[in-house]
Amino acid sequence: MSSVATVLPQGAGYGVVVGIGLFFSALMIGISYVQGRYTAFKPSNSEEFSSASRSVKPGLIAAGIVSAWTWAATLLQSSAVAYEYGISGPWWYASGATVQVLLFAMLAAKLKMNAPNAHTWLEIVGVRWGTAAHLILMFFGLATNIIVSSMLILGGSATVTALTGMNTLAACFLIPVGVAIYVVVGGMRSTLICDYTHTTVLFAIIFTFLFTVYATSPKIGSISKMHELLTAAAITNPVSGNAGGSYLTMRSLNGLIFGVINIIGNFATVFNDQAYWQRAIASRPETTVKAYLLGGIAWFSIPFGLATTLGLAAVALKGDPDMGILSPAAVSAGLPAPTAAAALLGQSGAAAMLVLLFLAVTSATSAELIAVSSILTYDVYKRYVNPLATEVQILNMGHYMVAFFALVMGFCGLIFFYIGVSMGWLYLFMGTFLGSAVVPIALCITWSKANKWGCVTGAVGGLVLGVMSWLVATAKLNDNVINVVTSGGNYPMLTGNLVAIAVGGIIAVVWSLLAPENFDFDITRAINKPVLVGASEGLEKEESIEEKKKTGESEHKTVPVDEEHAYESAHKTGITSAAELNLAGLKQAFRFAAWSSLVLTIILVIIIPLSLFGSSVVYGVSGFGAWVVIGFIWAFLAAFIVVLYPLWESRAGIIMVGKGIVKDMFKPGSGKYVDPEEDAVPA
Numbered sequence: 001m002s003s004v005a006t007v008l009p010q011g012a013g014y015g016v017v018v019g020i021g022l023f024f025s026a027l028m029i030g031i032s033y034v035q036g037r038y039t040a041f042k043p044s045n046s047e048e049f050s051s052a053s054r055s056v057k058p059g060l061i062a063a064g065i066v067s068a069w070t071w072a073a074t075l076l077q078s079s080a081v082a083y084e085y086g087i088s089g090p091w092w093y094a095s096g097a098t099v100q101v102l103l104f105a106m107l108a109a110k111l112k113m114n115a116p117n118a119h120t121w122l123e124i125v126g127v128r129w130g131t132a133a134h135l136i137l138m139f140f141g142l143a144t145n146i147i148v149s150s151m152l153i154l155g156g157s158a159t160v161t162a163l164t165g166m167n168t169l170a171a172c173f174l175i176p177v178g179v180a181i182y183v184v185v186g187g188m189r190s191t192l193i194c195d196y197t198h199t200t201v202l203f204a205i206i207f208t209f210l211f212t213v214y215a216t217s218p219k220i221g222s223i224s225k226m227h228e229l230l231t232a233a234a235i236t237n238p239v240s241g242n243a244g245g246s247y248l249t250m251r252s253l254n255g256l257i258f259g260v261i262n263i264i265g266n267f268a269t270v271f272n273d274q275a276y277w278q279r280a281i282a283s284r285p286e287t288t289v290k291a292y293l294l295g296g297i298a299w300f301s302i303p304f305g306l307a308t309t310l311g312l313a314a315v316a317l318k319g320d321p322d323m324g325i326l327s328p329a330a331v332s333a334g335l336p337a338p339t340a341a342a343a344l345l346g347q348s349g350a351a352a353m354l355v356l357l358f359l360a361v362t363s364a365t366s367a368e369l370i371a372v373s374s375i376l377t378y379d380v381y382k383r384y385v386n387p388l389a390t391e392v393q394i395l396n397m398g399h400y401m402v403a404f405f406a407l408v409m410g411f412c413g414l415i416f417f418y419i420g421v422s423m424g425w426l427y428l429f430m431g432t433f434l435g436s437a438v439v440p441i442a443l444c445i446t447w448s449k450a451n452k453w454g455c456v457t458g459a460v461g462g463l464v465l466g467v468m469s470w471l472v473a474t475a476k477l478n479d480n481v482i483n484v485v486t487s488g489g490n491y492p493m494l495t496g497n498l499v500a501i502a503v504g505g506i507i508a509v510v511w512s513l514l515a516p517e518n519f520d521f522d523i524t525r526a527i528n529k530p531v532l533v534g535a536s537e538g539l540e541k542e543e544s545i546e547e548k549k550k551t552g553e554s555e556h557k558t559v560p561v562d563e564e565h566a567y568e569s570a571h572k573t574g575i576t577s578a579a580e581l582n583l584a585g586l587k588q589a590f591r592f593a594a595w596s597s598l599v600l601t602i603i604l605v606i607i608i609p610l611s612l613f614g615s616s617v618v619y620g621v622s623g624f625g626a627w628v629v630i631g632f633i634w635a636f637l638a639a640f641i642v643v644l645y646p647l648w649e650s651r652a653g654i655i656m657v658g659k660g661i662v663k664d665m666f667k668p669g670s671g672k673y674v675d676p677e678e679d680a681v682p683a
């Protein structure tokens with residue numbers, strides 16, 4: 001696939017894949033033990049396993065979002081588009097995949113308003129629209145998980161193989177299996193804590209590359225040297241469609257086309273993916289919006305900073321004796337970044353890249369595993385196989401499904417590898433296959449007038465027409481030759497992506513306007529809602545909801561009425577009580593999410609890139625310097641948000657656990673968490 005020489009021994013590949021997997025499994029066991037012993041949250045509770053008792057603070061949720069959204073592609077494909085299109089590639093990659101996370105803040109607020117106790121977004125679809133819509137949209141949800149997971153495995157295994165010579169087949173299976181072990185042990189909360197540690201190390205390595213390339217490397221080492229090398233590279237290899245053939249301009253036609261494909265594809269992989277809904281579900285209701293806005297802003301810096309560093313370095317170092325030659329297939333597999341890292345820092349650069357990539361892949365894999373496990377547990381097993389499943393059965397099923405999907409991930413990665421489909425190809429294709437469901441899903445959860453058949457027809461029709469238009473465009477542009485190479489071109493992919501999302505959206509919206517439903521979201525608010533024993537008003541409301549809702553999907557848990565202890569009850573049952581749910585506050589949060597995410601979206605994908613595209617400027621040293629400095633500042637801001645802020649917000653919990661451990665050290669058993677209510681009841 002590539003002529004990149006393996007810089008590290010095979011043992012390093014196995015060491016990282018197996019060693020780090022085992023290290024995090026051990027860490028997870030430790031965290032779960034500490035959590036169970038010193039806090040109110042017990043990992044043996046099914047709500048805690050899948051939704052962290054809906055109690056996680058915004059900094060940790062933001063770190064979890066960054067971690068789930070940092071794929072192999074975030075590091076590799078962003079650098080590949082920098083390598084191909086110059087500075088516009090990192091901008092389009094970063095902005096074109098940030099805006100969805102920002103906009104998702106609105107959906108997260110609506111989820112908390114309309115179905116605060118759902119486990120999955122599909123539960124809402126099932127309760128609102130019944131079995132047919134549930135199964136059809138589940139197809140899109142699971143297809144998203146499979147495509148994202150395959151990209152993770154393909155990107156991870158391609159890099160491990162390129163850098164160490166490790167067997168690709170072994171990498172395809174060892175990566176997800178190692179992660180599955182620690183997800184099963186820890187569940188959602190420990191996964192978020194692990195995400196936090198991953199993200200911290202990830203930023204440390206990204207800063208190492210930033211400073212190496214722009215400050216210390218003897219090969220580049222400064223902004224002006226990078227500028228000089230990129231200018232020289234454009235003379236020998238001008239970029240087709242770029243102003244002056246330069247790498248130093250936002251006027252890049254192919255960069256712009258990639259930008260549009262990127263925006264559409266990433267809408268699909270955020271809105272259709274349970275992993276992002278799951279973080280909203282795990283979040284405290286009052287801080288969900290904040291978490292998504294912070295997560296999106298922080299995430300931007302990862303692809304932007306790394307691709308502006310390693311992707312451009314791969315161009316600048318072309319012809320350097322340490323720089324491997326990159327074939328088109330190697331670029332599609334995402335290898336410019338690892339190749340540049342090895343050229344800049346030799347074995348330590350390759351090792352740092354390997355660890356960076358492995359951490360990104362494992363944390364995103366953990367998000368996918370727990371997401372699919374939740375869908376298979378709640379939307380397949382509980383809904384269709386065993387509606388009366390006990391707590392233990394649900395928890396066990398959650399564990400089995402994590403292991404099952406780890407194997408599915410390995411097989412999918414392997415199948416795509418053998419048929420020659422790379423991570424880069426899948427990245428461009430994801431919007432064509434998944435984009436049609438974006439608007440229907442968003443409408444189902446947010447809009448009472450959304451029409452069931454309009455949304456279902458939009459999703460299916462958009463898929464069919466998206467795939468057909470993509471194939472027709474491929475045939476027309478390539479003398480009727482349709483294969484992996486021709487179908488992966490920018491124009492066919494752009495056609496398929498645009499048709500899929502537009503057809504899905506237009507059918508769903510127009511049909512809903514012509515035949516609006518008048519759905520009462522009290523019905524979805526009743527999903528998994530606690531029955532307030534002794535509260536007659538609450539019971540009456542509950543009964544009226546039951547009358548409205550004829551399908552019987554909702555289940556009810558009984559908790560005592562005591563609004564003062566609502567939060568503690570939530571900790572024990574993992575459900576959000578009415579006392580905790582401040583609808584007025586959530587409406588205000590939704591309004592804030594709407595205007596702030598829309599303003600940021602317009603700035604990031606319209607005002608900045610299109611005005612720079614229109615100006616056709618090729619940057620001089622100072623302009624390029626400003627661009628790079630913005631990347632540095634953004635990366636520092638991001639590290640503050642996802643590394644320091646979670647520690648600060650959790651200081652009380654960390655002190656509580658610390659005190660428990662110290663007490664245990666002096667008097668074994670005395671530091672254990674004691675439930676205040678149990679404590680009050682005489683034995």
Ligand SMILES: NC(N)=O
Nearest residue numbers: 069071073074097
């Ligand atoms: N998560 C992405 N699109 O890198």
